[in-house]
Amino acid sequence: MPQNLDKKDKPQKDKPDKDIPVKGKKDKYHRILNAAIKVFAEEGFFHSTISQIAKEAGVADGTIYLYFKSKDDILLQFFNFKSARVLDRFRKDVNEANDAGSRLENLIHSHLREFQKDPNMAVVFQAEARKGRYLENRVNNLTKTYLGIVGEIIEQGQVEGVFRKDLYFSLVKRFVLGSVDEVINAWVNAGGKYELSSMADPLVDLLLRGIGSRSAMAGQ
Amino acid sequence: MPQNLDKKDKPQKDKPDKDIPVKGKKDKYHRILNAAIKVFAEEGFFHSTISQIAKEAGVADGTIYLYFKSKDDILLQFFNFKSARVLDRFRKDVNEANDAGSRLENLIHSHLREFQKDPNMAVVFQAEARKGRYLENRVNNLTKTYLGIVGEIIEQGQVEGVFRKDLYFSLVKRFVLGSVDEVINAWVNAGGKYELSSMADPLVDLLLRGIGSRSAMAGQ
DNA sequence: CTGATATATGAATCTACATTCATTTAGGAA
DNA sequence: TTCCTAAATGAATGTAGATTCATATATCAG
Structure with a gap:
């Protein structure tokens, strides 16, 4: 049931590297991705900000980092x-x-x-x-x-x-x-x-x- | 002889808008421009920094703003x-x-x-x-x-x-x-x-x- | 309902630069 | 040589915005 089945359940320290929230399904992942693309399309990648993307996706800025390593990612x-x-x-x-x-x-x-x-x-x-x-x-x-x-x-x-x-x-x-x-x-x-x-x-x-x-x- | 022939010679406040140093001729202008293009070509515009350009051109960071309004410019x-x-x-x-x-x-x-x-x-x-x-x-x-x-x-x-x-x-x-x-x-x-x-x-x-x-x- | 874990939040942090500006240096007129 | 102005300098400033993290909330098992 925990997200990382193959690891010891060290509560914190697992890198936000590969693990993506699973409860809320792929739903939010794609919501963010689509929002990002929309913003990128409008502003250009470099002029887009995480905040804009977050707002567009209807999530908090921090949430994005639960699903993506970085803006580049x-x-x-x-x-x-x-x-x-x-x-x-x-x-x-x-x-x-x-x-x-x-x-x-x-x-x-x-x-x-x-x-x-x-x-x-x-x-x-x-x-x-x-x-x-x-x-x-x-x-x-x-x-x-x-x-x-x-x-x-x-x-x-x-x-x-x-x-x-x-x-x-x-x-x-x-x-x-x-x-x-x-x-x-x-x-x-x-x-x-x-x-x-x-x-x-x-x-x-x-x-x-x-x-x-x-x-x-x-x-x- | 002063750079701005048509303006009163208010010593400071003329916008660095159109006036470019003339003494050193076009020389430095082009030196900077070429350096910039080289850096842009290598790093991409957004990843290039003024400092890199300045170093490449062999001038100080500030000097660039004597010839250009901004990086975008x-x-x-x-x-x-x-x-x-x-x-x-x-x-x-x-x-x-x-x-x-x-x-x-x-x-x-x-x-x-x-x-x-x-x-x-x-x-x-x-x-x-x-x-x-x-x-x-x-x-x-x-x-x-x-x-x-x-x-x-x-x-x-x-x-x-x-x-x-x-x-x-x-x-x-x-x-x-x-x-x-x-x-x-x-x-x-x-x-x-x-x-x-x-x-x-x-x-x-x-x-x-x-x-x-x-x-x-x-x-x- | 209770506790435990997974998710979400957004304000606080941190950093990288662009831009500015007080000072220094160079050029040339007298 | 002395001034005066144009040019150049680069350290100091300011800011935007990516990333983090201490909290809060939702989810769910029992």
Whole structure:
């Protein structure tokens, strides 16, 4: 029944490291996490304060430290949690199709859909993710995995003969990621006012065909 | 001879607002600015301290406030200064060519070249530019102008018939910006270890032709 | 109901810097 | 050489805000 089943029950001194209150369930944990993301999205990570987050979550400042090691830890947990969730979704949607073309399509649809579904997440990802220095590891994981998925699709497409074979591999991956990322960025900057998902088809088309006109591209 | 020619010479109280020491010329101003950018690039803006910057620049902490209103102001000045400089370069290089295709090529070459030339700037731009809230205006200015240049090129290319006419205009612009941006990002993340400029040609090729194979794209 | 443990609280603490300013130093006019 | 003003200095100041912790409250077993 006590929270730490495997330890002697030294009443105090166990580090607030891994032990999180269990009585109140995951409920409060997520309440705080969501509140934090909302605040981060509005103020930016560095300008956000624990007090703001606490108020937003409807708890006391101190309570936050029952669930998170530090302010940084909140952001970290967020990235871990969301990255996993989102990447899962991507993979699932990609596997929904079989040919490379449809898979790329699905990936991008999924990507835009997920970000549109959770604007706060989108803002925080766009704003704090590609930055780095101290979070880099975690976020790089998201980027790495994403690039991996794209890479697989590209390779498959080349085998299928629907994608060009003369591609600078690591460049193409960045090319795809960069385009999608910037489309999301634009949407975020615009305050999420329009349908992000509606960009998916035109974007896929651009990725596949490029901006050159048929005729101009004909000569080689 | 006094620094404020147009004001009564109240000895003290003039706000350190616009007046910058002139004796020591622009020299020290730029020394501090460059030091700051170096530190920002290494530590990230929020983790950088005035003391670090001062040490790097070889001046006293207080001296910085003779040249800048605040820490934020340093970043601001940097963006203003560099944006102008860089956009100028872009325009010049774009105008070096006459047809849209070459102009796009020049823009991207120029872009990668300039960022490669000044890695600290590149890092700070990539890291702090997309954040926002309080710098947004300035940075948006860079983005806006850049998108403008791209837009002009696209339009010209459509008239010339070398670019497709069925393009979602604002999307294409983001598409171009996003790709280039992410290529720079990758380079920055890799620690600037390779020739960034060498990505220009392959990237332009991707933008123009896309990743779809000729045959696959044939059927409309 | 009673005690015991788990949670929650928020005021008090502590620290890291940004910013200021009394003093010192440098430059140059007379 | 002597003054006077511009520049530079860096220790002292002030503050915001993260983190802690002594208390208070809720939960639950018996």
